[in-house]
Amino acid sequence: RGQERFAIYCSTCHGATGAGDGIATKYGLVGVANLQLEKTRSLADGEIFDVITNGKNLMMPLGPQIPVPDRWAIVAYLRALQRSQRTNINDVPVSERAKLNVLP
Template structure:
């Protein structure tokens, strides 16, 4: 009997001595009994490879590859070029322009001159009408924009109390007269101190925010200004 006890104890001691206590910290590589899929042959970023002629594991896209944003990786002089025939073909809906963006020099700076003036009908139809588009815009504005621009669009959000400067007041004339497409583009790509929100706000929601901004602007007009616009 004692031999069996000694055998069991000895086997347990051997296992513990070889594998170590569970959860014990060590700088030594772990001893693996069941390999399963713990170690797989793979390439890691910025690593070397003897398989490819240039010795790199990271490969450049195949020529003609279309990016998610609708541009070709291989453009003139290495810059992306529009390839919207393959992805996001509607320039007015996805880019806020009437066709590919047209730029002209104004006061020494390149300015896009073919912004769409009004929200594309596709955005309105997709939302189920202007009322639903505006309601969605209010929700998206409150989540993404109010923190800087304020609940009513005067540029007095909570971030301005902590030093944020240059926040747009959307009730200024230059924003009242700004084309809807340009506001959409600002949401998508950012401008000056404003970061891009294209990565976190869907295309449809960007147009909804534009619609809600117009409502905010209209709500702050005087009766005389509303009358000039044909409103009450």
């Protein structure tokens, strides 16, 4: 659910991986947060929820449009996105690497 909601509400500005390179930036929107940076990764989940709810800087508040459970699902999905961009093959158990078709 978080992935779906992120795609709907967030990716236009933040991009598919949250790197701040969404389609809106191609049309002149500047100052979009890169959600992959340590500044955002170090925020508590509740702080991210608050930004989604109330907005911050250029980001408009989305609380009225997104139900509470969906906002939490977006936070959870963002955490998965952040981890996916900061991992390497050593994070995958040796027994699972062959499934990825990657040499150890």
